[in-house]
Structures are given as C-alpha cells and as structure tokens.
Amino acid sequence: xxxxxxxPDDLFKCQMCGECCKGYGGTYVTETDIKNxxxxxxxxxxxxxxxxxxxxxxxxxxxxxxxxxxxxxDETRLCTIHPVKPRMCREWPFIWSVxxxxxxxxxxSNACPGIRTDFPLSVVEKCxxxxxxxxxxx
Ligand code: SF4
Numbered sequence: 067x068x069x070x071x072x073x074p075d076d077l078f079k080c081q082m083c084g085e086c087c088k089g090y091g092g093t094y095v096t097e098t099d100i101k102n103x104x105x106x107x108x109x110x111x112x113x114x115x116x117x118x119x120x121x122x123x124x125x126x127x128x129x130x131x132x133x134x135x136x137x138x139x140d141e142t143r144l145c146t147i148h149p150v151k152p153r154m155c156r157e158w159p160f161i162w163s164v165x166x167x168x169x170x171x172x173x174x175s176n177a178c179p180g181i182r183t184d185f186p187l188s189v190v191e192k193c194x195x196x197x198x199x200x201x202x203x204x
Contacts, residue, residue: 072185074193078159081180086158087139089177093128095119095152100126102150128152160197164190 095103104114118137119126129137138147145151154161159181163170168187171194175181196202 069186069189072189072193074160074197077182077185077190077193079180082144083179084135084139084141084144085177085179086155087136087145088134092122093136093152093154094122095126095128099150099152103147103152106147106150157198160194162198164194165198168194 100111100114103118104111107114107118109117115126118129120129121127131137131139136145138145138151140146145155159171159174159178164174168191171181171187171190172183175183
C-alpha cells in the first residue's frame with residue numbers, strides 16, 4: 067500500500083481485548099465527560115467524581131477495580147459506558163502524546179494488539195494529526 071493512501075483506520079483495529087482499559091494509566095475525565103457519564107449512569111456530577119474517580123495530579127481519573135481494570139469495564143459487556151466514554155477512550159490510540167513523541171506509538175503497541183507498527187512513524191504521525199484535527203494531511 068502506498069504510504070500516501072494510508073488512513074487512520076489502516077493503523078488500528080480494536081481487538082476488544084480491554085487491555086487499554088487496564089492498568090494505572092490515568093483515564094482523565096473532562097468536565098464534559100463528567101456531566102455526560104453522570105447523566106448516563108443516573109447520578110450527579112459531584113457524586114460521580116466522589117464514587118467513580120480517583121484524583122491524580124489534582125485531576126479526576128476513572129477509578130480502577132481490584133483487578134486493575136477500569137471501574138466501567140465488564141468482561142461480558144465490555145465498556146459499560148461506551149456511548150459516553152471519556153474523550154481519552156474515544157480517541158485511543160490517536161492521542162496528542164504520539165504527536166509530542168511518535169515513539170510513544172511503539173510503546174503503546176506493547177499493550178495494545180490492535181496497533182500496527184509496520185508503518186514508518188512519519189505515517190503514524192500524519193494519521194494521528196489527521197484524526198485529531200479532522201484535517202487531511204495530504
Ligand atoms: S471508560 Fe470504557 S473504554 Fe474507557 S477505560 Fe473505562 S472501560 Fe475502557
């Protein structure tokens with residue numbers, strides 16, 4: 067495949083394994099995420115932060131269960147807040163830290179079997195930028 071025609075969907079196919087929902091990576095939730103998730107699960111935003119989040123670096127991140135999976139991960143139903151999952155989860159793995167240092171793509175691939183690493187990092191960078199800005203980089 068010529069690199070020019072590579073699109074973000076060519077670089078990542080979710081395997082539904084839940085690996086990105088595990089471990090203390092810190093899934094930050096924005097104010098909008100908090101409002102949307104609280105409404106979805108039928109609670110108030112302030113209760114949501116108290117009951118479903120931990121504080122990391124002064125910001126709320128989704129809490130984890132004892133098995134280290136996200137509090138909203140379910141083995142059979144997968145992400146139980148899928149329609150309103152946080153921006154970080156919706157964007158994965160097309161995230162800003164890959165633009166900051168494209169080597170992060172390769173590091174992330176160690177924990178995510180859906181990430182392809184057989185393209186040059188310049189192509190990865192182009193696709194991540196395209197996905198995050200919505201603007202074609204051709
Ligand atoms: S909100 Fe959903 S997609 Fe995001 S980490 Fe939790 S279970 Fe995974």
